[in-house]
Amino acid sequence: MAATTVLKPHQKELFGQPIGLYILFLTEMWERFSYYGMRALLVLYMTTSTLGDDARGAGLGWTSKEALALYGWYTMLVYVMSIPGGMIADKLIGQKKAVLFGAIILCIGHGVLVMTDIWAFYTGLGLVILGVGLLKPNISTMVGGLYKQGDIRRDKGFSIFYIGINLGSLLATMIVGGVVAKWGWHAGFGLAGIVMLLGLINYIAGQKYLTQVGNFVPSTNDENDVSYGKLYSRLFTSPKQLLYAGALLIASIVGWYFMDWGYGMLFLFLTAIAALLMMIYKELETQVYKDRFMVLLLSFIMVIIFWGAFEQAGGLMNLYTDTKTDRNLFGWFEIPTVMYQSLNAGFIILFATLVASIWAKRKLKGKEASSLFKMALGIIIMGFGFLFMVFAAMQFEKSGTSSMIWLVLAYFFHTIGELCISPVALSFITKLAPAKYASLMMGVYFAATGLGNKVAGIVGESASEFGELTIFSGIVIFTVIVGILFIMILKPLKRLTHGVEESERMMHSDETEGFELADN
Numbered sequence: 001m002a003a004t005t006v007l008k009p010h011q012k013e014l015f016g017q018p019i020g021l022y023i024l025f026l027t028e029m030w031e032r033f034s035y036y037g038m039r040a041l042l043v044l045y046m047t048t049s050t051l052g053d054d055a056r057g058a059g060l061g062w063t064s065k066e067a068l069a070l071y072g073w074y075t076m077l078v079y080v081m082s083i084p085g086g087m088i089a090d091k092l093i094g095q096k097k098a099v100l101f102g103a104i105i106l107c108i109g110h111g112v113l114v115m116t117d118i119w120a121f122y123t124g125l126g127l128v129i130l131g132v133g134l135l136k137p138n139i140s141t142m143v144g145g146l147y148k149q150g151d152i153r154r155d156k157g158f159s160i161f162y163i164g165i166n167l168g169s170l171l172a173t174m175i176v177g178g179v180v181a182k183w184g185w186h187a188g189f190g191l192a193g194i195v196m197l198l199g200l201i202n203y204i205a206g207q208k209y210l211t212q213v214g215n216f217v218p219s220t221n222d223e224n225d226v227s228y229g230k231l232y233s234r235l236f237t238s239p240k241q242l243l244y245a246g247a248l249l250i251a252s253i254v255g256w257y258f259m260d261w262g263y264g265m266l267f268l269f270l271t272a273i274a275a276l277l278m279m280i281y282k283e284l285e286t287q288v289y290k291d292r293f294m295v296l297l298l299s300f301i302m303v304i305i306f307w308g309a310f311e312q313a314g315g316l317m318n319l320y321t322d323t324k325t326d327r328n329l330f331g332w333f334e335i336p337t338v339m340y341q342s343l344n345a346g347f348i349i350l351f352a353t354l355v356a357s358i359w360a361k362r363k364l365k366g367k368e369a370s371s372l373f374k375m376a377l378g379i380i381i382m383g384f385g386f387l388f389m390v391f392a393a394m395q396f397e398k399s400g401t402s403s404m405i406w407l408v409l410a411y412f413f414h415t416i417g418e419l420c421i422s423p424v425a426l427s428f429i430t431k432l433a434p435a436k437y438a439s440l441m442m443g444v445y446f447a448a449t450g451l452g453n454k455v456a457g458i459v460g461e462s463a464s465e466f467g468e469l470t471i472f473s474g475i476v477i478f479t480v481i482v483g484i485l486f487i488m489i490l491k492p493l494k495r496l497t498h499g500v501e502e503s504e505r506m507m508h509s510d511e512t513e514g515f516e517l518a519d520n
């Protein structure tokens with residue numbers, strides 16, 4: 001009789017993936033429900049009058065300009081805080097505990113938002129920013145940690161994880177509005193807190209499937225374990241780096257002078273991060289590590305550009321849907337504007353596995369399927385989607401209204417583009433980042449998406465000056481050109497990865513015993 005090996009929980013698989021993936025999937029699904037549910041309410045709550053117009057109750061009575069300004073900063077900060085969130089995981093507690101603390105802080109933050117006082121509003125938002133900063137980058141790095149270097153299932157794992165993200169977002173946008181309409185704003189915030197509690201319970205209960213991943217490994221080798229403080233102090237022994245950092249610092253101060261203090265703080269923070277990244281680059285032990293680090297940072301340029309265009313969804317495209325689109329469905333009923341926001345999440349759920357399988361098949365056939373190629377293609381496909389918004393704007397200029405089909409097509413291509421870049425980038429980071437800076441690099445990635453969000457806001461605002469047709473056409477031209485340029489330099493870029501994706505193959509649970517994140 002053949003000997004059967006008894007698998008430990010963390011080695012068990014479901015549908016060919018480690019069970020830990022589904023634990024992280026569910027935790028992130030509830031976290032995203034709470035995030036997107038609360039985000040959907042935020043601007044509306046701030047702009048509702050303090051007297052309260054209906055069953056939803058009193059709002060904050062802010063102007064829409066004030067509300068949008070806070071919204072822009074808030075949505076950027078949640079992602080920018082992923083950098084300290086990643087640093088804390090790398091240097092102090094490991095990703096697993098960071099996710100746990102993040103989830104607890106999120107439960108408290110959403111709980112505080114149930115209260116009606118203004119201090120509770122700011123405190124709640126602050127806690128949500130801290131909680132997401134701790135949870136979001138680290139749970140993503142943990143997904144990567146479920147796979148050994150070279151395991152071909154990793155990309156698909158991230159696509160499945162991405163479905164969880166969007167399932168949370170879809171459920172939130174469908175449910176939270178109804179709850180608020182019946183029981184008021186603070187019930188909506190409370191619901192976000194309750195679902196986050198579900199996420200926390202699920203995470204704690206699923207720990208036995210995650211024993212091998214996200215643990216803090218204190219370095220035993222003092223030489224290698226360079227603290228961030230030490231890295232900064234080494235800046236002063238490196239004239240070239242000091243010069244770069246000094247130039248950035250001056251640019252930040254000039255920026256501060258011409259813009260407001262918020263931007264000033266942001267520029268200073270980014271200067272500090274840029275200096276740190278320069279020093280990390282310098283400290284990396286081998287040229288392979290250095291090249292991979294560099295290619296990751298270059299790929300983040302694509303990330304900023306992608307989200308800078310894509311995130312028109314919540315702003316300019318949302319307003320366009322509201323005011324310039326014929327939302328009447330065959331004369332039966334008018335589809336509410338907010339429902340168009342669900343198209344993206346819905347398309348992701350429908351197409352994520354299909355897109356992942358297409359790439360996996362290409363890879364097995366030995367055709368081009370590198371992450372960098374997918375990311376560049378993702379920008380082109382998303383940019384192409386804006387062509388339908390150009391058609392919409394042209395139709396509006398001609399007839400005073402535009403068909404909703406343009407929006408559906410635009411969101412469809414945006415989603416396919418997102419599937420080529422977003423889950424792919426998450427996976428790519430876990431393949432390339434040096435293990436001891438894995439969470440930091442994930443944090444920098446999310447900060448790049450946050451900056452993309454801010455860029456989107458700035459581009460969207462300029463539509464009132466230039467008109468939608470110009471903005472949408474400009475986005476098509478710019479993104480398609482950028483995507484093509486990246487494809488043109490694909491070969492040298494891929495060389496910098498030193499074949500990290502070339503040897504990917506199917507691995508089995510018995511090969512995944514006792515590894516920590518990508519040991520490259």
Ligand code: GLN
Nearest residue numbers: 032079165422446449450
């Ligand atoms: N929509 C995705 C999420 O919520 C991606 C967001 C991002 O990377 N900024 O995770």
